[in-house]
Amino acid sequence: MATAAWGRAAKRLVAALLLPLGILLSPAAPGADGEELLPALKVAYVYNFTRFIRWPAGSPDRPFVVGVIGDAAMAGHLRALEREGKRVDGRPIAIRGFQGPDDLEPTDILFVGGAAAPWLDAIRRRTAGKPTLLVGDTPGFAGRGVAIELFRKPDIFGKSERLRFRIDPAALKDRGLTVSAQLYDVAEVVR
DSSP, rough: OOHHHHHOOOOOOOOHHHEEEOOOOSSOOOOOOHHHHHHHHHHHHHHHHTTTTEEOOOOOTTTTTEESOOHHHHHHHHHHHHHHHHTTEEEEEEEEESSGGGOOOOOHHHHHHHGGGGGEEEEEEETSSOOEEEEEEEESSSTEEEEEEEEEEEEETSEEEEEEEEHHHHHHSSSOEEOHHHHHHHHHEOO
């Protein structure tokens, strides 16, 4: 019985994470393959993480800032959130791109791309103790200070891949972020 309840809860959470895809993927050409859809899926995941993570109360006059370092293309894809007028807790989303760790300004979410790997320690130091959720899509980043790592995993038949995520609880420690247990239920957890 508990397994069936967990399965239903997991399905609801996955559906909630992917709900906005209709809006975000509508410009895609019919018959687009998974590679073409992957950036939009990553954007949907980043946006929907905000529904399952609570930040300390922010100023309602300040936008919810999503920064990107080490992946200029992802910054461009995330701008869809600005164009669509997406909001987090009533605050408009603003996307900021950073060239290096010395350029970092306060963000609510910081997407760390693969090109930022040499700066990962400096990024962690610059954001330590701040309510900044570090998200990335580079293998091994979870476990090295990035709280949520997006990755592709083959389906059970091995014929296609799904976008999944892992959470590193140690990377969330001392950031003042509250993560819903529902998010942990569908994630791989780094120990």
